[in-house]
Amino acid sequence: MDTSIWRALFYLVGIMAFAGLNAAYLGWCERKGAARIQRRIGPCEAGYGGLWQPLADGLKLMSKQLLVPQGVDGIIFRLAPVLAMVPAITSMVVIPFSENIQARAMELSVLLLFALASLGMLAILLGGWASGNKYAIISSARAVSQNLAYEIPMLVTVITVVMISGSMNLREIAIDQQGGFWHWNIFRLENGHFLTMWISFIIFFICSVAETNRAPFDMAEAESELVAGFMTEYGSMGFGLFMMGEYLNIVVGACLTATLFLGGWDCPFGLTPGVWWFLIKIYVLIFTFIWIRWTYPRTQIYRLLNLSWKILIPFSLANLLITAALIKVF
Amino acid sequence: MNGYWSDIFIGSKSLVTGLLITAREFFKPVVTEQYPYEVPTMTPLFRGHIELIGNEETGAPNCVVCGMCQRACPSECISLDGKKAEGGKGKVLISYMLDFTKCSLCGSCVESCNFNALRFSKEYNLASFDKNDFIMDLLKRLEDQNRCKQ
Amino acid sequence: MQTIVCQTTAAPALFTAEGMVGVIFLLTVTLVLTGAVIAVNAQRLVRAVAGLAICFTGLAGVYYFLLSPFLAMMQLLIYVGAVSILIAFGIMMADPEEKRGVGMKNRSPLAGPLAFSTGALMFAALTVLGLKTQWQVFPRQGTFDIKAVGMALLTTHSLVFELISIVLLLAIIGALVLAQRGRN
Known part of the structure; x- marks a missing residue:
């Protein structure tokens, strides 16, 4: 692998730009999507079709005072938003955008992504606790129990993919699925994996919605019950960083889903594979995230945990066994 | 296990139904009105603040200064004044002030008027930084309307 | 790599x-x-x-x-x-609301020195061990290789692996017992 300093710098700047643009414009996409679903127009004042809206929002957030209320744990309160943002950006390092665009083809990239995702959870927990606010603490407790519950089925479904590809390297998993959609893990014809892998895909997708604390699983920032959850005491860019972290987590989740199940940069019909197919896939997935958010109301925390413990975990375990059997039998 | 599988099945089905509904709505045209760019037309029964009705030919107010509206108003927001008409009989209106800050748009004044001199306006752009803007001189308003007509 | x-x-x-x-x-x-x-x-x-x-x-x-x-x-x-x-x-x-300095008031006078000497002993022992050992590169x-890890866990270290799962099983049972007691 080329170890020149320019390569590192190029990827650093590229990843930062990709992350920043996504964090800014997914907010716009979200608002536009919500507006379309509710048959409104959405942001339209700032620039053509409201395209300058993220810039205006960013300027507003940055020019506001970074208020640290009395009685909060100052250091942790200031650090938590950063901790929410950093793992999300770091995750981008191992994502294979195409055959040649990947900052680091790490052997254990799948594991790294999950390790970093759990750091993001720590940010929510510490941020909520440091606020010294009842709503924030309740929200952190919910977020943590939810994330722990959904990490299990997620990891178990990932194991099925790892077993099929025989690697924990995202790049190799993607290469393994090249050559048309019938090679993708979700519809894989080989060994009859299509029988169970679509269930894996659905479980994985539900879990990634839950892991990113998106509606209908946004228990952590349930506006109607908990003001704004762990973000209650945060204003200005502290709030902004949490929001950006949330959107980046969505991007990472979509990238992971696209790589693990949808063949990465592979074209469904074997034509011109490349980074554009990867981008198309992740934006379709992100659109689905937005679509889901504006379709379903928020669930209750009990139902949420029941869904994970009673349905997703048994199903993912059964799935794991069947997949292993299929690999062994054929 | 009772109901476990049916819960999963019915639940998934209802989730898909929900997604399909929002997907359908996504492609339907916008229903909201883009207010500053699109001005709505008011319905005939819209109740704005009251205004005086002018004579269709002369443009002079129909009001005969009987004072019924003033008496009918529960919140005392109408104050009007008239003087003896020059030559003819009856009175001529010289001022008609409406204190819209107190008005609750009950419409008692319009009901009590026997001379077809009062009606609801179609005005809905009512916003100001100054409270005094809502103490309205309806006579002046009528004059302005007459001028606009010509 | x-x-x-x-x-x-x-x-x-x-x-x-x-x-x-x-x-x-x-x-x-x-x-x-x-x-x-x-x-x-x-x-x-x-x-x-x-x-x-x-x-x-x-x-x-x-x-x-x-x-x-x-x-x-x-x-x-x-x-x-x-x-x-x-x-x-x-x-x-x-x-x-955490209470600051819990248990600091009526502690034994021996606690400080004992903890310190234990730590010092540990440190000294590890230092000596580190210096004496012939480190080989x-x-x-x-x-x-993820397969190598899997093979090692399930063949060479299978006993340890099973023992750890027994520990986890005991932990789960213990948690259940505690939760049951709390409910009564």
């Missing part, structure tokens, strides 16, 4: 690959030490947990330097991602 271990005797220049690796190694060690000091000295329990998380993160870095990326990732995933969070969770559930392995 993962790291470049500095094996030269002379200190390399700072702006070479080896030099940067050295700086990063020092950073991870600093993380471990800082985290440990915060964990021990913090007045608030949650800060101590945050210190513990920092310490674990540094430790993951050290594992990475020891050519064991799998262990490093597991350290992050399990210790930072699960253990620290569960401890913090427990603290938040238990007592929102393991050759860098070509690529990391």
Whole structure:
């Protein structure tokens, strides 16, 4: 692998730009999507079709005072938003955008992504606790129990993919699925994996919605019950960083889903594979995230945990066994 | 296990139904009105603040200064004044002030008027930084309307 | 493929690959030490947990330097991602207003010296061990192999693996018993 300093710098700047643009414009996409679903127009004042809206929002957030209320744990309160943002950006390092665009083809990239995702959870927990606010603490407790519950089925479904590809390297998993959609893990014809892998895909997708604390699983920032959850005491860019972290987590989740199940940069019909197919896939997935958010109301925390413990975990375990059997039998 | 599988099945089905509904709505045209760019037309029964009705030919107010509206108003927001008409009989209106800050748009004044001199306006752009803007001189308003007509 | 271990005797220049690796190694060690000091000295329990998380993160870095990326990732995933969070969770559930200096008033006069001497003894023993041992340099392995880890866990170390699962089973049963008692 080329170890020149320019390569590192190029990827650093590229990843930062990709992350920043996504964090800014997914907010716009979200608002536009919500507006379309509710048959409104959405942001339209700032620039053509409201395209300058993220810039205006960013300027507003940055020019506001970074208020640290009395009685909060100052250091942790200031650090938590950063901790929410950093793992999300770091995750981008191992994502294979195409055959040649990947900052680091790490052997254990799948594991790294999950390790970093759990750091993001720590940010929510510490941020909520440091606020010294009842709503924030309740929200952190919910977020943590939810994330722990959904990490299990997620990891178990990932194991099925790892077993099929025989690697924990995202790049190799993607290469393994090249050559048309019938090679993708979700519809894989080989060994009859299509029988169970679509269930894996659905479980994985539900879990990634839950892991990113998106509606209908946004228990952590349930506006109607908990003001704004762990973000209650945060204003200005502290709030902004949490929001950006949330959107980046969505991007990472979509990238992971696209790589693990949808063949990465592979074209469904074997034509011109490349980074554009990867981008198309992740934006379709992100659109689905937005679509889901504006379709379903928020669930209750009990139902949420029941869904994970009673349905997703048994199903993912059964799935794991069947997949292993299929690999062994054929 | 009772109901476990049916819960999963019915639940998934209802989730898909929900997604399909929002997907359908996504492609339907916008229903909201883009207010500053699109001005709505008011319905005939819209109740704005009251205004005086002018004579269709002369443009002079129909009001005969009987004072019924003033008496009918529960919140005392109408104050009007008239003087003896020059030559003819009856009175001529010289001022008609409406204190819209107190008005609750009950419409008692319009009901009590026997001379077809009062009606609801179609005005809905009512916003100001100054409270005094809502103490309205309806006579002046009528004059302005007459001028606009010509 | 993962790291470049500095094996030269002379200190390399700072702006070479080896030099940067050295700086990063020092950073991870600093993380471990800082985290440990915060964990021990913090007045608030949650800060101590945050210190513990920092310490674990540094430790993951050290594992990475020891050519064991799998262990490093597991350290992050399990210790930072699960253990620290569960401890913090427990603290938040238990007592929102932490009492400062709990148990500091009526402690035994021997506690300080005893703890200190234990620590000193431990440190001395490890130092002696580190200095006496003939360290041998393991050759860098070509690529990391997830299959090798799986084979090792289920053949060479299968007894340990099973014992750990028994420990986990006991922990689950214990938690169930405690929860049942709490309900009655």
